[in-house]
Amino acid sequence: xxxxxxxxxxxxxxxxxxxxxxxxxxxxxxxxxxxxxxxxxxxxxxxxxxxxxxxxxxxxxxxxxxxxxxxxxxxxxxxxxxxxxxxxxxxxxxxxxxxxxxxxxxxxxxxxxxxxxxxxxxxxxxxxxxxxxxxxxxxxxxxxxxxxxxxxxxxxxxxxxxxxxxxxxxxxxxxxxxxxxxxxxxxxxxxxxxxxxxxxxxxxxxxxxxxxxxxxxxxxxxxxxxxxx
Amino acid sequence: xxxxxxxxxxxxxxxxxxxxxxxxxxxxxxxxxxxxxxxxxxxxxxxxxxxxxxxxxxxxxxxxxxxxxxxxxxxxxxxxxxxxxxxxxxxxxxxxxxxxxxxxxxxxxxxxxxxxxxxxxxxxxxxxxxxxxxxxxxxxxxxxxxxxxxxxxxxxxxxxxxxxxxxxxxxxxxxxxxxxxxxxxxxxxxxxxxxxxxxxxxxxxxxxxxxxxxxxxxxxxxxxxxxxx
Numbered sequence: 001x002x003x004x005x006x007x008x009x010x011x012x013x014x015x016x017x018x019x020x021x022x023x024x025x026x027x028x029x030x031x032x033x034x035x036x037x038x039x040x041x042x043x044x045x046x047x048x049x050x051x052x053x054x055x056x057x058x059x060x061x062x063x064x065x066x067x068x069x070x071x072x073x074x075x076x077x078x079x080x081x082x083x084x085x086x087x088x089x090x091x092x093x094x095x096x097x098x099x100x101x102x103x104x105x106x107x108x109x110x111x112x113x114x115x116x117x118x119x120x121x122x123x124x125x126x127x128x129x130x131x132x133x134x135x136x137x138x139x140x141x142x143x144x145x146x147x148x149x150x151x152x153x154x155x156x157x158x159x160x161x162x163x164x165x166x167x168x169x170x171x172x173x174x175x176x177x178x179x180x181x182x183x184x185x186x187x188x189x190x191x192x193x194x195x196x197x198x199x200x201x202x203x204x205x206x207x208x209x210x211x212x213x214x215x216x217x218x219x220x221x222x223x224x225x226x227x228x229x
Numbered sequence: 230x231x232x233x234x235x236x237x238x239x240x241x242x243x244x245x246x247x248x249x250x251x252x253x254x255x256x257x258x259x260x261x262x263x264x265x266x267x268x269x270x271x272x273x274x275x276x277x278x279x280x281x282x283x284x285x286x287x288x289x290x291x292x293x294x295x296x297x298x299x300x301x302x303x304x305x306x307x308x309x310x311x312x313x314x315x316x317x318x319x320x321x322x323x324x325x326x327x328x329x330x331x332x333x334x335x336x337x338x339x340x341x342x343x344x345x346x347x348x349x350x351x352x353x354x355x356x357x358x359x360x361x362x363x364x365x366x367x368x369x370x371x372x373x374x375x376x377x378x379x380x381x382x383x384x385x386x387x388x389x390x391x392x393x394x395x396x397x398x399x400x401x402x403x404x405x406x407x408x409x410x411x412x413x414x415x416x417x418x419x420x421x422x423x424x425x426x427x428x429x430x431x432x433x434x435x436x437x438x439x440x441x442x443x444x445x446x447x448x449x450x451x452x453x454x455x456x457x458x
Contacts, residue, residue: 147307
């Protein structure tokens with residue numbers, strides 16, 4: 001798709017991404033030629049694990065989960081992506097199997113870019129090579145963060161980290177909307193829905209109240225201090 | 230360093246890696262020009278977290294751990310690397326901060342390659358670009374595996390996965406040498422040394438015996454079957 005056919009808000013998202021943000025208008029035009037704007041409904045698959053990767057995805061709106069199906073039928077959530085995130089860059093340019101399944105957790109709009117075309121652009125342009133590597137480096141970095149969080153933090157601490165990341169406030173009180181439902185938040189932090197409810201209840205005495213998807217934090221700094229205990 | 234100065238066994242390791250294996254002799258020569266062969270003793274640092282990355286590492290012998298220091302002084306093990314593994318490719322070519330600290334867990338020999346030179350080679354050669362992306366993709370994939378393992382498996386199951394990976398046998402009995410000491414194995418699977426000892430003791434009734442660093446598995450398939458329970 002041509003840049004000119006993207007709506008101004010979508011174009012603004014594209015230009016805010018690690019993958020496309022640093023590119024000049026000409027380069028962006030070349031990278032996006034042949035891409036499509038896809039719409040997904042909740043539960044639609046963007047791609048499935050093991051399928052050879054041919055496309056990379058730039059999320060313009062909504063939430064996408066990356067998860068793995070176990071042989072016993074259970075499902076493990078690996079990561080969640082939203083507006084401005086890119087997905088599967090490395091797999092798509094290499095044509096390797098997708099390492100997990102990507103599924104829409106809400107209505108999703110995503111720009112879908114051909115991996116082979118992106119690779120050609122990486123080969124011919126230092127700008128695209130740098131941007132592609134930077135996006136992949138960010139994925140690596142956030143997976144390293146995730147492994148650290150899972151190994152070194154309790155469930156309560158992981159929930160606090162999740163709330164602090166979701167809130168945009170850095171101090172004082174904050175009201176926020178949970179980005180997806182509680183069963184997914186439980187999966188994200190690696191616990192059961194029952195244990196998540198218990199942990200939310202424990203956090204009440206530290207000023208965290210939740211009603212449906214709305215959460216209220218009495219004092220961000222108090223909550224952050226809990227991480228150090 | 231020139232390829233010709235590498236010992237034949239070291240050259241064989243280099244040629245077995247995802248990073249350098251697919252390269253022609255000429256390309257390899259160009260990639261390795263300017264690299265050095267470094268020796269580290271146990272506990273020496275290869276690089277520290279947050280330092281701007283300038284070099285990538287190809288392990289020729291020994292074990293390297295990648296870990297993060299917490300603000301409370303505790304240490305979280307992220308990954309362990311050995312012969313044939315490459316480390317920090319994406320950070321080094323971008324000059325981004327290393328996401329964690331790399332430290333020798335034994336005597337280590339590693340080929341140290343300049344990130345800027347590797348990036349130049351990625352820019353000028355499709356072969357190097359493909360090899361670099363493939364090595365980075367493998368890191369991503371193994372971090373996704375790690376997140377899945379931590380979220381979906383019990384400590385006992387994680388220990389079994391570790392033993393099955395360490396053993397090279399696919400069936401029957403297997404005797405193996407644990408690659409590093411038990412406190413690091415505990416850190417690798419995300420538990421305490423005490424809990425690791427308890428879990429090793431529980432596995433005795435399933436045919437796993439451990440004496441120092443030597444382990445014996447009575448039947449690999451029986452052990453694998455335990456993962457499905």
